[in-house]
Amino acid sequence: MPTRQLQAAALAGIPPLLVGDNTIKMLVAAQEGTEKTYAVIVKWAASGNAALSGLTLSQGLLSPAFALNKTVYAASVSSGAYTITVTPVAADSAAPIQVRKNGGAYVSVTSGRSSESLPVGVGPKTLTIVITTQNGAQQTYRLTCSNQLGYGIFGPCLVGRGVDAGFCGGSA
Incomplete structure (x- = not known):
């Protein structure tokens, strides 16, 4: 069983993604109480669908x-x-x-x-x-x-x- 658990994220507070790089920060808390923040960069490419x-x-x-x-x-x-x-x-x-x-x-x-x-x-x-x-x-x-x-x-x-x-x- 893992020693750390990811806290549930409240996605309602995350703004919509924009074209380009979008940084989403997540707070991870271990069972013993230590916390660490991780950043995930989501790149959303511009659409090329002109149809x-x-x-x-x-x-x-x-x-x-x-x-x-x-x-x-x-x-x-x-x-x-x-x-x-x-x-x-x-x-x-x-x-x-x-x-x-x-x-x-x-x-x-x-x-x-x-x-x-x-x-x-x-x-x-x-x-x-x-x-x-x-x-x-x-x-x-x-x-x-x-x-x-x-x-x-x-x-x-x-x-x-x-x-x-x-x-x-x-x-x-």
């Missing part, structure tokens, strides 16, 4: 369906849709996510939360989603959104609502 684990839209469907190995998507939204939000979920919850539309300014989005409303109109709009990890790795996702309202030889056409895309000048 999304999920991506959903407020309207329309992703094509193809979200998959971990896909970074390029398309979506068709209904003709009455004027805005869309995206909800990206980072595989590493600490990795910041940014979204931009058509090369505009990037806007920060919290993982698992909806973006601000992004305007969509007739014609394709490209949404770019960038995830940056703690160690600087980045992954870019592209989503091309199209409104089902097209313009044909007689003005606006509602493609997919009984009107052939050819009649609408081939736009969809």
Whole structure:
């Protein structure tokens, strides 16, 4: 039987680990009453996982369906849709996510939360989603959104609502 016993540690008082070295001190008391403090250094490496684990839209469907190995998507939204939000979920919850539309300014989005409303109109709009990890790795996702309202030889056409895309000048 060992001559020393480790006192139970109250883990509630230990702060969360940070990237890099974290020193955790432990007090060990022997049965005869002597005590000694030990330091354990826990190194937490910065994450390099810049992937999304999920991506959903407020309207329309992703094509193809979200998959971990896909970074390029398309979506068709209904003709009455004027805005869309995206909800990206980072595989590493600490990795910041940014979204931009058509090369505009990037806007920060919290993982698992909806973006601000992004305007969509007739014609394709490209949404770019960038995830940056703690160690600087980045992954870019592209989503091309199209409104089902097209313009044909007689003005606006509602493609997919009984009107052939050819009649609408081939736009969809």
